[in-house]
Amino acid sequence: MCGTHPSAQMLSFAKISFRSLLLSAAMSVVLVAPALAGVDCVMESKAAPAELIPACSATIDQASIPSSDRAAALLVRADANARTSGGLTQALRDIDRAIALDGKNAKAWRLRGDLLREAGGDLNRAAADLSKAIELNPQDSESYELRGVVYTNQRRLDRALADYDQAIKLKPDNAQAWSDRGVTYYLGGDNENAIRDLSEALRLDPNRPRSYTNRGAAYKKLGQLERSVADDGEAIRLDPKVPEYYDNRGLSLAAMGEYDKAIADYDQALRLAPRPNFFANRGDSYHLKGELGAALSDYEAALKLEPNFAQTYNNRAVLYKKMGERKKALADYETALRLDPGNDNAAAGRRAMIADIVKFGGEPLRPLAANSGKGPSFDCATAKREVEKVICADPQLGVLDRQIAETYERVLKSAGSRSAGDLRRTQRDFLATRNTSFGRAGYDLRKVMQDRLQRLNAMDS
Known part of the structure; x- marks a missing residue:
């Protein structure tokens, strides 16, 4: 930025995050194998993974049990493994075996596709698995919804919207599909439809903090900052341990000029997680408030954690310019442009700083009595x-x-x-x-x- 307030580019959108993996949805498998130590290998079992995994293994290892039942047991064990730390790899192995035993099990294809997405794997392969699940069971709302999530992650927004439309048509009370479609509208710049869908998701399920914060992001884009602050407040009320909710509310408060309140929110976000964007956003509020020393300290903390944070170099350059540190300002503008060649604000700031150095010299201004x-x-x-x-x-x-x-x-x-x-x-x-x-x-x-x-x-x- 140059000539405008330093945080103009830092008022980032809410951090969009789709739902966590829900392997247990709509599945209830009853197996013929005897229970192990009183634990049944069924998908919606309340047993802990440490108990469920050996119970399912007892079924899986019995060759006399029909392959379809062994495949079902593998899916239950996959769910249990996915709920343990570092268990995603084993969960994927179990689903691979389940598909090999029963290739027409639509749920297995759906679960593997979703796991691949959740694990940050090959999104094309995830989409292919979910397409196979839809082919095997065209009436499964969740498979359309999950493929929509993959398409959204790939920024294939039109395909994603078509899948969410079908998911909602098959199951109109699918709050997650309404929420995910709202996020996709938001990413496409259609904030009015984003607000409509996220509001419907919240009507169906009022206890969805991420739907509140995502709707707040859409309100923020429309300049409805008070509503954005209110939605982030609801997200915080429902889940006070998520640092992004405080950061999001802080951004809206800063845009309203409520810098002290914004700083208080950034403080809380940083107590929960010392992330570079939280330091940078708090630095912007200090900068706008006129507390240049505190702003400089926060910018430096952000850059220590993330040395390639182009916008923070730009904003620190603005601060250095105010402090009369022309050489440091120019160096920061040039670093911002190297990291982000399309940053028009940094380019304009660099030109202005070069002109100032030619006119006034590059040495810091000395205080005058x-x-x-x-x-x-x-x-x-x-x-x-x-x-x-x-x-x-x-x-x-x-x-x-x-x-x-x-x-x-x-x-x-x-x-x-x-x-x-x-x-x-x-x-x-x-x-x-x-x-x-x-x-x-x-x-x-x-x-x-x-x-x-x-x-x-x-x-x-």
């Missing part, structure tokens, strides 16, 4: 407010500040007692507003100072 006659009206060596540090770092702003102070003193000396009281009040208001508003989106410090000088000059004429 108040009595030098060349800088601001106050002593930069003791400046504590961020707005004052920025004025010290910019020679033009420093001249403006001195002109305002000198003109104010001149007008004050010639004013009557009543006028002098009003003048003191307006000057206090100007300084207080400058100190509290600096850094907010849309606040133009240079223009505000120029307007104040113009008003004082009018009184001085």
Whole structure:
């Protein structure tokens, strides 16, 4: 960014995440093998995986049991393995064996396709497995829905929408299909339909935190920030341990100019998970609030965790420019462009910084004392407010500040007692507003100072 508030590009969309793997949906297998230690090898068993896996193995290992029943037992064991840490590979092996034993088992093809997607495997193979499941059972709503998820992950959005349409046609109360279709509309830029589908998903199942946060993302795109904040709040209420929900709400609050509230949300997100984008987003809010030191610290933390974070280099360059660190700003703009050659803001910032270095030189600006006659009206060596540090770092702003102070003193000396009281009040208001508003989106410090000088000059004429 250049010429706009630094977090313009950091107001990222909600982190879209489809549902977790649900291997046990709509399956209830009853096997003829005897139970092991009182544990039945059935899909919806409440037994723990550590108990269920050996129970199913007893069935699987009996060659006398029909192949279709052994295949069913393999699917139950696959489900149990998938629910254990590091068990996805074994789960896939079990489903492969189940398909080899019973190639017409539509559920096995569906489960393998979904597992491949969940494990980050070959999405084309996952789509092929789910297509086979649909071929074997064209009335299975979940297979269409899961293939839609794969197509969405591949950004084949039209195909995904067609599959969700069919899933909902077969099962109108499938809240997950409504939610997934809403996400796909969102990714395609159709936020109105995204909100409609996610609202229907929430009507069918109000306890869906991700549907709330995804709908909040669509509201955010439409500029309906209060609704976005409310939806993220619901997501947090339902599941307060997900850091992305706090980050998402923080982004909306920052867009509303509620920087302190946004920072509080980023604080909580970081307590749950110290991720680079959380540091970067909090840094943007500090930046906009005018707390440049805190912003710089957060940008550096983000880049330490993610050295290829192009937008953070861009935003740190803006901060360095405010601080008068021209060489550092230029270096950050160039790094941002190297990582993201299409970043127009970084390209514009780089051009402007090269022009500044040609005009003013590349060395950092040295603070000027108040009595030098060349800088601001106050002593930069003791400046504590961020707005004052920025004025010290910019020679033009420093001249403006001195002109305002000198003109104010001149007008004050010639004013009557009543006028002098009003003048003191307006000057206090100007300084207080400058100190509290600096850094907010849309606040133009240079223009505000120029307007104040113009008003004082009018009184001085």
